[in-house]
Amino acid sequence: MFGTTTIGIDLGTANILVYSKEKGIILNEPSVVALNTNDGTVLAIGHEAKEMIGKTPTSISAVRPMKDGVIADFDLTSGLLREIMRRISTSGVRKPNVVVCTPTGATSVERRAISDAVRSTGARSVSLIEEPVAAAIGADLPVAEPVANVIVDIGGGTSEIAIISYGGVVSST
Helix, strand or coil: CCCCCEEEEEECCCEEEEEECCCEEEEEEECCEEEECCCCCEEEEHHHHHHHCCCCCCCEEEECCEECCEECCHHHHHHHHHHHHHHHHCCCCCCCEEEEEECCCCCHHHHHHHHHHHHCCCCCEEEEEEHHHHHHHHCCCCCCCCCCEEEEEECCCCEEEEEEECCEEEEEC
């Protein structure tokens, strides 16, 4: 494969979705990481880690590294993303260009943390897009036109309502 693949990642509080234009949704896992508390190694992610919640000895902790759509624990999120990239690389996706959704209200520090976490997984490039804009594009709304589009993005941890015009968020809450 000579072309570079572009994937979209929605780092949600409840679930992480990875989308490829060629293959559709290639990964849908809960945003949960099980780690060894003695040495900090990631033992499991996603469904497997979610099954461990409340059933582990003190040496294993199952946690959600995302809170309100942003990174609450950088190291755990990086480990989660590394494992996700490892899993999708088995399906032929290597060193992809990555587009990641961020909440509209994410600070520049939070946006930088997301970008750095994804870049640390070996992505060729990382682009950030606000979640309501991504939702509007996915719904095939005319986001670049001089008309108002109202988007309600209901997530597992947060919900956003935004007005989009000329390709950007005009107002959100």
